[in-house]
Amino acid sequence: MSDRHVPRKGRGATSNLQGRFERDERTRVDDGWQPLVGHLDPDEAPPRIETSVSIERARSILSHNQSPDIPFGVSLNPYRGCEHGCVYCFARPTHAYLELSPGLDFETKLFAKANAAEVLRETLAKPSYRCEAIALGVNTDAYQPIERELRITRDVLQVLHDCDHPVGLITKSSLIERDIDLLAPMAAKNLVVAAVTITTLDADLARKLEPRAATPSRRLRTIRTLADAGIPVGVSVAPMIPFVTDDHMEQILEAAREAGATYASYIVLRLPNELNAVFQDWLMAHFPDRAQRVMNRVRDLHGGQDYKADFATRMRGTGIWADLLRQRFYKAADRLGFSYHRYNERVLDTSQFKPPARAVKPRKPVDERQGSLF
Template sequence: MSTNDEDFIDPAPWINAIPQAHKGRGAISNIAGRYETQLIETVDDGWRPYAADTDINPALKTHITPELAKTILSRNQSPDLPFSVTLNPYRGCEHGCIYCFARPTHAYLGLSPGLDFETRLYAKTNAPELLRRELAHKNYEPSPIAFGMNTDAYQPCERELKITRRCLEVLHECDHPLGMITKSALIERDIDLLQDMTAKNLVTVAITITTLDHSIARTLEPRAASPTRRLQTIEKLAQAGIPVLVSVAPVIPFVTEQELENVMRAAADAGATAAGYTVLRLPWEVNPLFQQWLQTHFPERAERVMNRIRDMRGGKDYDANFATRMRGEGLWADMIRQRFAKGLKRYGLGKSGRFVQLDCSLFRKPLSIPAPKKTDGQLDIFG
């Protein structure tokens, strides 16, 4: 395959020599981002700073850097997405899901989409103030805001920082519609706001469940809530009257694909009313990172998994075509599509289309607008 293919990075240099897994982390290594001019390779000389009889590297600490963002709402025109506006309170995500399509964004920061993405995080501490100012702009037109597309808005650091909570309070005040997707039980903390907004048709929530197998989840999405805990979250949201759907995403051949129907059934039993799915996407650095993970945790089936992925991508590791990138193409993609459709009927689930039905007519601009925060340093002389 040519390295000129869109969204393609040759994985061979990374998967030939497999390092060991890090406890509590999804990525196996810190591969270089595609904008780096130098490639650093780690060589094991046998002098390890930890016990020789262990097969897992020491745990890595999470570092969170406060950041004053310039804007907080991002817009897209992707025809295969049901939303056009997103809000991401953080950069990077401690959940460490190895398949995360947002990993390549860390390359823009001069950091690795690998371990850096899940250990070196940035918290947009001024997000609520920015959101209030953007909603107050005279030309602002309300459209449902999707929370946490490039990062989980309820990842572990949110418990103390409460940036998502404060942004949610702004939207609650303005009667602004929103959709949330998460793998965290922390969303239960905000049931009070979500329940109140639900009464006005302003909220939809998606809980992602890729697998019901705890052993797979521990390596696939190591710091997200367990599958059982996520089902409990669906149940609590449903009991509060909040519309909740299950996102079976991504479907990974021979890793999670065989659980598709079981996940749908368990979510429906917990109270989910709709479901959606995507097949695994491997853009940019996600490709070598995922193949490293496969070789480390499922070496006996790694080649089989990748062959099935290529069957659904026209023979390539990934195809960014808007028409097929979420569902794939070919025989195997059609089989998954048919299984999902039958699952919807069997378990009484609707399709995940409620996002576009949220009410934008109730929106009112915020009453108070905070003054912009000044950054520390030399830029202050221009203030």
């Protein structure tokens, strides 16, 4: 097994492959001083990689999206990179823009937008601002582990709560329960909707796929807690990975419905840019016996390619296998009484929005020694 295919405890990616924008190319060579990971003693674990967090000051905080297959137009991401380490995360390639690896760097070198709430408040106070539901934490999880201490998501929600601004959230973390005191009153005004992503009910598989996210059973409890608090909550069965998680669809829907979820959605695995190599390395590390079979089915779903970035098909796929997944989902959802809209497609009320007071910048003191021209 090569050093690119060695699992690391608590991490999703098995390698730190080079990002597409890096100028320097690196190749690992065994010079005899320190063995490569793949050449370590079988009983010796790969070296531990600690998580680092860099604080950055954002100049703008809202991102605007025009993709017709994405159910929101405006989003806010308090963090870049995600410690959950989900190996299938479509956001991994964004770390390449920082000249970092979409592999291990994505889940170990994180960036926190410390002034997110401040910039959001300034944005909402502008006379030109037009209220539209904001999707919070869709690129990387707004409730990833570092949020416990940094509380940036909490501060952002406080601003939205105070302004009666609608928001949609999606997460794999139970930490969202901390903010029920803000979310429940917003839900009573039809200002919030939430979704919890559940990829599998198998805890061992989840530990390999999404090592630092909440366990599947804990996520089901989170759905129940949110529902009991009167917060509309759904389940995102995503992604459907052929021969890995696709046989779990009906069980996830049943468990989520029992827990109180009222709407559901699903997405097939998509592998843009460097994510393709990250995922295939993971497959070779954990499922070498079926890696080729999985990728063949992925190609069946994307028109013979590893990934096809077509708005009409990238989320659900095409062909016979995509049709089977679609039929299974809708039959199960109909039987269980689910609605189908995704987490931010629910119509939230924008009419209650109250802009925050605009901060008045203090005027510079006048030097009384300076005479007037008039």
